[in-house]
Amino acid sequence: MAYDVARIRSAFPSLESGWAQFDGPGGTQTPRAVGEAVASVLTGPLSNRGTSSVSERRAEDAVHGFRLAMADFADAHPRGIVHGRSATQLTYDFSRHLSREWGPGDEIVVTSLDHDSNVRPWVQAAERVGATVRWAHFDPATGELPVEAVTGLLGERTRLVAITAASNLIGTMPDVAAVAEAAHAVGALVWADGVHSSAHELPDLGELGADFLTCSPYKFLGPHCGVLVSRAELLERIVPDKLLPATDVVPERFEFGTLPYELLAGVTAAVDVLAGLAAPVGAASDAAATTDAAASRRARLQASYAGLHEHESRLLARIEAAVAELPGTTLHSRAARRTPTLLLTFADHEASAVSERLADVKVLAPSSNFYALEASRRLGLGDAGGLRIGLAPYTDDEDVDRLLAGLAAALR
Structure with a gap:
């Protein structure tokens, strides 16, 4: 159906302030449903995850719901969804995990188009182990980052390419899929920053071609946290430092400490709100209750993003x-x-x-x-x-x- 912006605006209490908000790239306003989901989990019965009590099951449900929602959002598998405090924190964590296998003579590629969170962690990790940093530059006259500006730097010692899916400064959307194809041909991994792009283009991990994709739910109506999307089989090969009694199960082994269950519920609610942008109020929750909720939610997200x-x-x-x-x-x-x-x-x-x-x-x-x-x-x-x-x-x-x-x- 038609994109009804008046209906959508009615879901955001903050817009009653009278401000015209053009600061979305820094973080969107939050719909009522997201705040209610956070409050409900935080103030209801809540314990550490388990199955013995209602409080334990609510924590378990929050985690499970979050992974399913973000898997639908990025067309990925729930076992490939990692929660983090922010995309920056996740990138720093994985720069340490991955650089354990780098050394002198190895190379990484970063771009001048990127947010510093997809530059500095990799540069600093490379410096620690003596690897070489190669810079791919965009054309300031056109704002374009040509594919060859990145692929021309690749070689047999390239270990990782860090590239944005969209510039948070000027909006440029490079051809990440073409870069990923070339990077994989030389055995390199691709880390894509999807923080800005995900607010405007529905992510598809397979279509993007990247091995890792980060995003930040607060850029698309959710609470302040970060999410990493990858493939479970790839995460299985990465061994982080962690506490001895902490689980070794993927993706939990990358999530240090007790998870913020209320924020996870807020992310799930944000994805459901996004899935309902092109549908009447209430349709998202009704559809989510059906047996084919996952497939339905992805289809509704696609329709919503088309309207958006x-x-x-x-x-x-x-x-x-x-x-x-x-x-x-x-x-x-x-x-x-x-x-x-x-x-x-x-x-x-x-x-x-x-x-x-x-x-x-x-x-x-x-x-x-x-x-x-x-x-x-x-x-x-x-x-x-x-x-x-x-x-x-x-x-x-x-x-x-x-x-x-x-x-x-x-x-x-």
């Missing part, structure tokens, strides 16, 4: 057309395939000052390098970055009207 893509594309076209008319404004988001994320700088105004002027009229569009430090520097913006405008499922035409009016006023 159409909605965001229309709003993005409006913003881009108006921005092109703003004097002294440079749009750095230029790649042919990208998310609805725009980075702007201004000839006669600091981006931070424009951001403050927008905040005066309750429009939130922050200014920063947003931890994409190498990308900001390659664009010639130094560490300051620019003004970032990001769309989310709840963004509507009135929000866009206010943004465009605010920008025009700030630049006068």
